[in-house]
Each structure stands twice: as C-alpha cells, then as structure tokens.
Amino acid sequence: MNALATILEVRGLSVSLPIGGKLTPVVTDMNLSIARGEAVALVGESGCGKSMTARAIIGLPPPGAEIAGSIVLKGQELTQLTPSERRRIGGREIGFIFQEPMTSLHPTLSIGAQMTDGLRYHLGLSRTAALERARELLDRVGIPRGRDILAGHAHQLSGGMRQRVVIAMAIACGPSLVIADEPTTALDVTIQAQVLDLLARMREELGLAMLYITHDLEVVADFCDRAIVMYAGDRVEDGQPEQCLTRPRHPYTSGLVAAIPRMGGTSARLSPIPGQVPPVGAWPAGCRFAPRCAIADEICATRPVFDAGVRCWRPLASPAP
Amino acid sequence: MIRYIGRRLLLILPTIFVPLILVFLMLRLAPGDPAAQILGDQATPDQVAALRHDMGLDQPLVVQFVFWLKGVLTLHLGASFFFRQPVIDILPSYAFVTIQVALLALFIALVVGACAGVAAALKRDTPIDRGLVALAVLGLSLPEFWFALLLIFLFAVTWRIFPVAGYVAPSEGLVASFMTIALPAIALGLRQSALMTRMMRSSMLDVMSEPYIATARAQGLPERRVVLRYALRVAAAPFVTVAGLSASHLLSGAVAIELIFSLPGLGKLLIDAVGRRDYPVVEGAVLAIAIMLAILNLAIDLLYALLDPRVRLS
Numbered sequence: 351m352n353a354l355a356t357i358l359e360v361r362g363l364s365v366s367l368p369i370g371g372k373l374t375p376v377v378t379d380m381n382l383s384i385a386r387g388e389a390v391a392l393v394g395e396s397g398c399g400k401s402m403t404a405r406a407i408i409g410l411p412p413p414g415a416e417i418a419g420s421i422v423l424k425g426q427e428l429t430q431l432t433p434s435e436r437r438r439i440g441g442r443e444i445g446f447i448f449q450e451p452m453t454s455l456h457p458t459l460s461i462g463a464q465m466t467d468g469l470r471y472h473l474g475l476s477r478t479a480a481l482e483r484a485r486e487l488l489d490r491v492g493i494p495r496g497r498d499i500l501a502g503h504a505h506q507l508s509g510g511m512r513q514r515v516v517i518a519m520a521i522a523c524g525p526s527l528v529i530a531d532e533p534t535t536a537l538d539v540t541i542q543a544q545v546l547d548l549l550a551r552m553r554e555e556l557g558l559a560m561l562y563i564t565h566d567l568e569v570v571a572d573f574c575d576r577a578i579v580m581y582a583g584d585r586v587e588d589g590q591p592e593q594c595l596t597r598p599r600h601p602y603t604s605g606l607v608a609a610i611p612r613m614g615g616t617s618a619r620l621s622p623i624p625g626q627v628p629p630v631g632a633w634p635a636g637c638r639f640a641p642r643c644a645i646a647d648e649i650c651a652t653r654p655v656f657d658a659g660v661r662c663w664r665p666l667a668s669p670a671p
Numbered sequence: 672m673i674r675y676i677g678r679r680l681l682l683i684l685p686t687i688f689v690p691l692i693l694v695f696l697m698l699r700l701a702p703g704d705p706a707a708q709i710l711g712d713q714a715t716p717d718q719v720a721a722l723r724h725d726m727g728l729d730q731p732l733v734v735q736f737v738f739w740l741k742g743v744l745t746l747h748l749g750a751s752f753f754f755r756q757p758v759i760d761i762l763p764s765y766a767f768v769t770i771q772v773a774l775l776a777l778f779i780a781l782v783v784g785a786c787a788g789v790a791a792a793l794k795r796d797t798p799i800d801r802g803l804v805a806l807a808v809l810g811l812s813l814p815e816f817w818f819a820l821l822l823i824f825l826f827a828v829t830w831r832i833f834p835v836a837g838y839v840a841p842s843e844g845l846v847a848s849f850m851t852i853a854l855p856a857i858a859l860g861l862r863q864s865a866l867m868t869r870m871m872r873s874s875m876l877d878v879m880s881e882p883y884i885a886t887a888r889a890q891g892l893p894e895r896r897v898v899l900r901y902a903l904r905v906a907a908a909p910f911v912t913v914a915g916l917s918a919s920h921l922l923s924g925a926v927a928i929e930l931i932f933s934l935p936g937l938g939k940l941l942i943d944a945v946g947r948r949d950y951p952v953v954e955g956a957v958l959a960i961a962i963m964l965a966i967l968n969l970a971i972d973l974l975y976a977l978l979d980p981r982v983r984l985s
C-alpha cells in the first residue's frame with residue numbers, strides 16, 4: 351500500500367463538548383488512516399464516540415465543540431480550512447450515510463430536489479442534467495423506475511429504498527471517502543444484508559475509502575479490511591476484523607466478542623462485560639476500562655499507551671505474524 | 672386535490688351558519704322591540720303593530736327563520752331599518768375597510784414574526800435571541816387596546832406621523848388612505864407578531880435538529896440554503912396554521928380596533944346596528960364576517976396542503 355493511496359489520515363484527534371457548562375472530552379487521541387478502496391470499521395458500544403469522530407471528520411460537530419488534532423484528506427489539512435471551504439468538503443469529497451433512513455430524507459422536498467441540490471451546487475450541473483445524473487445514480491444503487499422515484503417523496507418509499515437513495519446521494523458527486531454511520535441498524539435483517547452488499551459493490555466499483563461505523567463487529571468482519579475498537583472515547587484496539595474476533599488482544603474487545611450471540615451455538619451462555627461504561631466526564635484517569643477489567647493491575651492506574659495495535663498494559667494474545 | 676378542496680368546502684358551511692343562526696335567535700329572543708325603537712316615543716301601539724307586521728315580526732319564530740334562511744341563501748338580506756336601503760348595498764364599503772386593516776395587520780404580523788423567529792432560532796442563546804424573546808413576551812403581555820392607545824399617543828399625538836383617527840378611502844389618495852389604516856394595522860399586527868415570533872422560533876429550532884437537516888449539511892450545501900430551502904419549508908407548516916388562527920383573530924381584532932380608531936368598518940357598523948336594533952344590518956355584518964373567516968380558513972388549508980404533500984394524500 352503506497353502512501354499516495356492514503357485518502358484519510360487522522361492524527362491525535364480529540365473532540366470536547368460543552369456538557370453541563372463544562373468542556374468535556376468525548377473522543378481522545380484518535381488515529382486512523384484509510385486508503386483508497388479500503389473499508390475501516392469503527393466499532394464500540396453506544397456512546398463511545400463513534401459518531402462524534404465521524405462528525406469531526408466531516409466538519410459538522412455539535413455547536414460549541416472543540417476539536418484538536420489533524421485531519422488530512424487527500425493531502426489537504428482540513429482543520430486549516432476556512433469554515434466555508436470546510437463546509438464544501440462534505441458532499442463533494444466526503445459522502446455521509448446516516449443511521450435513520452426514515453428521518454434522514456426531507457419529508458416535503460421531492461427525492462429529485464434533494465438528490466440534485468448537491469449535484470447542482472458542487473458540480474454546477476443544470477437542472478435537467480442533474481436530474482438525469484440522479485436517475486443514473488438510482489439505477490446504480492438498484493432502484494429501477496428512477497423517474498417516478500425522483501418525482502415522489504420519502505414517505506412513499508420503504509426503509510431499504512430510502513437507504514438506497516441516501517447511498518446514491520452520498521456517492522453523487524464522486525467523493526473519495528464515504529462515512530456510513532450505522533447505516534443498517536434501523537433495517538430488517540434481510541434488507542441489512544442487501545444494503546451492506548450494495549455498499550461493498552459501490553466501494554469496489556468506485557474505489558471508495560470507507561469508514562463504517564457499527565456496534566456489531568461480526569457483521570462487518572467480511573466487509574471491512576480493518577477494525578478499530580473504541581471504548582470511552584479511546585481507540586483501544588486496531589487490527590484485522592477476523593483477528594479481533596478470534597484472537598482479541600484488548601480485554602474489552604475480548605468481552606465484546608464473548609457477548610456476541612452465536613446462532614445455533616451450543617449454549618446461550620452470553621457473558622456480558624460486568625459493570626457499566628463510565629459516562630463522559632467521569633472516565634478513570636488511568637485505563638478507562640480498568641473498573642471492568644478482570645486482569646487489571648496496579649499499572650493500569652496509569653493511562654496505557656497505544657502500542658502494537660492495542661491500548662493496554664497487559665494485552666491478551668499476540669497478533670498473528 | 673379536487674376531492675380535498677371539496678371536503679374543505681363542505682366543512683366551512685357550519686362555520687358560516689352556526690354564528691348566523693345564533694345571531695338570528697339572539698336578536699329575536701332579546702328584550703326590546705325594534706318596531707317601537709324605529710318609530711320612537713311618540714308612536715301609537717297601532718303604528719307599532721303595523722310596522723311589526725310589515726317587518727314580519729308578528730310571525731312565529733319558525734316562519735321568520737324560514738324566510739330569513741331563504742333570504743340568506745339568495746343573498747336577499749333585506750333592507751336596513753335605519754339606512755332605508757338594501758343591506759347588500761351597504762356591506763361592501765364597510766367590509767373593504769375591515770379587510771384592508773386585517774390584511775395589512777396580517778402582513779405585518781407574518782413578516783415581522785417570521786423574520787424575528789428565524790433570526791432568534793439561528794442566533795439561539797445569543798443576546799439577539801434573548802432580546803427578541805423578551806420583546807415577544809412583552810408584546811404578548813400588553814392588552815391590544817392599551818397598545819393601540821400607546822401607539823396613538825406616540826405616533827399620532829406626540830410625533831404627529833399618523834392621523835389620530837378617521838378614514839380616507841384609497842380612491843381619495845393612496846398615501847393618505849394608507850396612513851389612516853397604518854396605525855390600527857400596526858397595533859394589531861405587531862402584537863400578533865409576538866406570538867408568531869415565538870412560534871417560528873420553536874418550530875425552527877425543532878426542525879434544525881432533525882436528521883434531514885444534518886443530511887443537507889453533510890451534502891456540503893451552504894447554511895443559508897439549508898435554512899431557506901430545507902428548514903423553513905418544514906418550519907413554515909405549523910406557522911401557517913398559527914397564521915390562520917392569527918388571521919381569524921386579526922379579523923375580529925380589526926372589528927374591535929375600528930372603534931378605537933373610528934374606522935368605518937364592519938365592526939363599527941355592527942356595533943352601531945346593534946344599538947339601533949337594525950336586525951338586517953346586524954345579520955348582514957355577521958354574515959360578512961363569517962364568510963370572510965371561512966374563506967380565510969379555506970385559503971390556509973389549501974396553503975397547508977401545498978406546503979405538505981402528506982396532507983393531500985391523507
């Protein structure tokens with residue numbers, strides 16, 4: 351993999367939000383890089399900072415957020431851009447797919463109007479040209495009769511169809527990176543598989559770099575080249591999904607894997623991780639996982655450094671050579 | 672859409688006839704004899720009885736009602752006892768004044784309310800937002816007539832920008848005419864805009880946190896475009912409903928404020944006619960106000976359907 355093919359390079363990203371009048375870190379020391387055609391999964395329980403990481407990358411954090419670190423997209427340092435330049439990166443260079451297909455499309459604008467807005471703004475297409483392009487895009491994401499769909503509204507479409515439309519919008523202006531924030535969570539299982547297939551196909555056909563946010567490591571194991579496991583705003587493990595599943599190195603990853611329900615498994619012995627995720631603002635000073643970790647030691651009162659793919663003083667197995 | 676309009680048209684019938692029937696009953700069941708009133712103190716009982724017969728007041732209530740209903744349906748509203756000319760000829764010029772004031776007030780309320788509401792929402796929690804909200808609260812707590820008197824005192828008496836009272840028809844000079852209705856319209860509209868500001872602000876804040884706004888932003892569209900094209904369209908829908916309620920309120924407000932500003936509108940006509948026991952004019956004025964309200968509500972419904980395609984289908 352050569353350096354030129356690196357699409358996104360995030361270094362030392364921290365996001366702090368004003369919570370209860372105090373600036374509170376919700377993501378710390380985030381590093382990640384995604385190459386052309388590569389898919390990286392961001393995995394972790396609810397509230398660990400996955401969406402906030404994504405929102406920082408696309409430049410749409412909540413009001414009052416403070417962002418530190420470097421975000422480089424195709425060699426361009428995004429944190430140095432003026433707000434309006436930064437804004438234009440979205441849609442043009444980065445496509446974003448949201449979790450809720452039922453509410454992420456506008457309720458009263460036609461599908462056509464929503465799909466063509468970005469095309470006309472970023473690519474300067476005429477109305478008719480943009481509509482024609484939108485129809486092609488719909489065709490591409492597996493929606494026939496595009497013309498009818500474009501004239502219609504979101505409420506006339508099923509959840510799966512809406513998510514296809516959202517995917518079409520995300521790839522409309524030919525971005526190099528697509529961020530999908532739990533794009534299938536709200537869908538039926540069969541539809542989930544279809545949408546995942548579609549994303550995989552788009553990635554291959556368009557050579558997209560993809561950041562795929564999920565709380566289910568198993569679902570993305572085939573789909574992603576790398577997985578980053580997050581816990582309480584931290585990147586705790588970074589490796590191949592298969593390896594994370596079969597030979598997790600961080601005790602938290604190991605706990606996550608143990609809690610995955612197995613289909614047709616011999617027993618229903620799910621072992622959820624004991625204790626609870628500490629809320630933001632109440633993270634332990636040392637290892638944030640320490641209060642729940644079975645093998646915690648004195649050294650764990652000191653914050654572990656991220657080393658060899660894992661942020662832990664006492665990683666479990668060693669990685670495959 | 673045609674079916675939708677048809678259904679709406681059916682629904683407005685009661686809003687016209689219920690007030691009319693109430694007025695019909697109230698006038699006839701209230702004590703006091705219009706015939707005696709018209710003829711004055713010197714009239715003999717025979718003269719009064721003759722006039723009562725001419726006016727149909729000696730008939731049973733049911734018969735009177737049937738005649739009256741026939742009259743209303745064919746727009747034969749009878750002749751004014753006082754003006755001695757057909758009611759239908761009297762109404763238009765009075766209605767015109769009321770409509771003028773109400774429309775101008777609505778325009779002021781909508782424009783000021785929408786702009787202030789959107790501005791407050793976009794500048795949420797800044798001094799601009801707090802200032803606008805404070806003004807709106809102040810506006811809502813002032814009684815309308817008090818506000819009207821304050822305006823008269825400031826702009827008509829102290830600074831002499833507007834006339835204190837009276838009316839000039841547009842045919843006698845557009846500017847002079849505008850000046851006579853401006854102050855009553857401002858008094859009505861500005862106060863109503865306080866309600867609209869609060870409404871628009873909260874509606875806008877709700878919409879701006881919707882996922883589809885995040886989608887539009889993630890598309891890289893400029894914030895202006897997101898606000899004007901994506902957010903306002905949705906935020907305006909409840910706003911239109913409130914505007915409809917407001918417009919009804921403004922129409923009745925116009926009727927009331929005419930008395931303060933001595934404007935020859937339906938309100939003044941109605942009050943004067945009640946004093947004179949001029950039944951046909953009272954009924955005519957109520958009919959005119961009811962029809963205007965009904966048309967207004969219909970227009971609001973249609974506007975609502977245009978803004979939101981889901982309404983048309985349901």
Ligand SMILES: Nc1ncnc2c1ncn2[C@@H]1O[C@H](COP(=O)(O)OP(=O)(O)OP(=O)(O)O)[C@@H](O)[C@H]1O
Nearest residue numbers: 367369376395396397398399400401402403412630
């Ligand atoms: N607008 C906001 N204001 C204040 N705090 C917020 C806001 N949005 C999120 N948070 C907090 O920031 C932390 C990270 O949230 P984030 O949305 O990134 O979690 P997530 O990993 O995406 O979770 P989920 O799986 O539920 O989507 C959470 O603790 C959350 O409570």
Ligand code: SF4
Nearest residue numbers: 637640643650662663
């Ligand atoms: S650093 Fe210590 S407490 Fe944290 S995960 Fe590793 S072993 Fe457990």
Ligand SMILES: [Mg+2]
Nearest residue numbers: 400401402531
């Ligand atoms: Mg999230």
